[in-house]
Amino acid sequence: MNGQPFVPTWRLRARFAADLSAMYAREVPAYTTLVEVSAQVNRDHLTAHPKAERLGSLDRVTAERHGAIRVGTPGELADVAALFAAFGMFPVGFYDLRDAASPVPVVSTAFRPIYADELARNPFRVFTSMLATDDARFFDADLRARVLRALSTRTLFDPQLIADAGRFAADGGCTATQADEFVPRAVAAFALSREPIDRAWYQELSQVSAVAADIAGVSSTHINHLTPRVLDIDDLYVRMSARGITMIDAIQGPPRWDGPDVLLRQTSFRALAEPRRFADADGAVSEGTLRVRFGEVEARGVALTPAGRARYDTAFAEAAAATDRAEVWARHFPRTDAEMCASGLAYYQHGNPAKPVVYEDFLPASAAGIFRSNTDSDAVAGAATDTSAYSGEWLAGAIGTDLHDPYALYEKAAS
DSSP states (O other), X not given: OTTOOEEEHHHHHXXXXXXXXXXXXXXXXXXXXXXXXXXXHHHHHXXXXXXXXXXXXXXXHHHOEEEEEEESSHHHHHHHHHHXXXXXXXXXXXXXXXXXXXXXXXXXXXXXXXXXXXXXXXOOEEEEEEEOTTOTTTOOHXXXXXXXXXXXXXXXXXXXXXXXXXXXXXXXXXXXXXXXXXXXXXXXXXSOOOSOEEHHHHHHHHHHOHHHHHHHSSSSOOOOEXXXXXXXXXXXXXXXXXXXXXXXXXXXXXXXXXXXXXXEEEEEEOOOEEEEEEEOXXXXXXXXXXXXXXXXXXXXXXXXXXXXXXXXXXXXXXXXXXXXXXXXXXXXXXXXXXXXXXXXXBOBGGGOTTXXXXXXXXXXXXXXXXXXXXXXXXXXXXXXXXXXXXXXXXXXXXXXXXXXXXXXXXXXXXX
């Protein structure tokens, strides 16, 4: 291409992830502390447990991030899908957070690389939620109409940015000059807006859900959190607390125990009060704060098969009411990778217990728990009947592309 170096998709993704991280660190300084402590935990854990690299090399784990964003409409989500395709990130799975113990009025998917070599190069993921305005339990007809009217007045992504993304996705990358121009524009689309927020409208939406207000009460989208990965999340929790960072009350997901780590464990520091500008009905603009964005961190284990996931769900439900959650876990899961592999509960490359297939996706209960732990009140689900048609099939149709089945991807990674 005119003699210029060609930048392949994965390098675009790596740069996108790094530049988003740098922007988020400027916006949320405590995130820098989280990244620093995560890197220290990983180095120290590998020194004490050299075999821990079987779940990913130190370089990969330290560079690994997942982000989270929120949009309001299928059209906005379709633009997200088109933009992320340029970075080699595709929708995987369907998540419904509306019926979680801490309900959130959104349905979600996760955009990520889908091939093992792409994940090894850069495993950036973005958990992307869409406001479930068709669910009458959260939005009556009047509020739904007003929300949709508000959302129709905004454009989250420059149409030229989406058009360029389509070309680069089709070409598998772009020139260095194009990358230098495209990536900063993509990053800027997720910067926190400084435009004044309609105070009354935001407060009304907050009565339904803090997440609804964060989506439909502002004029843009933004990175809600960026999540580094650690090899010992319990150590991370202790170290962050020792630095005076207020953490949420618990680590979400399975308990710590002496058997193989499975799926995903997550925690975060509490959302911080960030300065925002508010507009009142009389036209006056004043300074205020919002607690929206937080610092999440995750630890990943081996991916479970459908049989393993069914056992996980049973164990998780029992452990929720137990005094000793680890004891409950030990009654449901084998204590060694060899037994996990032989029993068909988890994925291992070529059936080798020394080579676990890392879980690359998310858990609805954990996501809802993290969201709830960083808001001041629960969402309010009314008594109306939900007649919405939200499903994985619906979401795929709405964005015009299939949602990849995570189990099929793990099967392929294990073969």
